[in-house]
């Protein structure tokens with residue numbers, strides 16, 4: 797089976813699985829391929845843009861990834877405490893609060909896609925998705941593969957409200 801990025805007459809983009817390109821063409825001609833959004837059967841393959849040359853776009857895309865908790869790294873949280881005269885703990889606390897606020901702001905601008913992060917980040921990168929940015933969970937291997945394709949994926953710290 798091959799996955800094709802498809803596009804309906806109304807401009808919706810979605811994916812479809814077919815045995816071959818001919819299989820898709822045949823089904824589309826007979827009106828058997830309908831848009832996942834509106835049911836339109838005027839469906840054609842969407843152009844796949846190569847990764848090369850889309851670097852500028854990749855940088856405009858804010859793809860965010862939360863490291864999947866519990867996988868291979870069972871790290872304890874490092875904590876710091878110092879004598880009251882030392883200001884650096886206070887400074888780190890301020891920066892940490894600012895970072896958390898940045899993470900919240902980025903999440904607001906992005907769509908949560910959960911464990912489908914790697915797939916969705918590729919769709920955004922290659923112009924196959926309407927989304928401007930996505931965040932979700934990915935393994936280290938998936939993040940490494942994305943970086944090798946030139947897709948930006950930034951690990952994000954967990955927020956206190958994530959525990960709920």
Ligand SMILES: [Zn+2]
Pocket residue numbers: 804805806807808831832833834835836
């Ligand atoms: Zn449609």
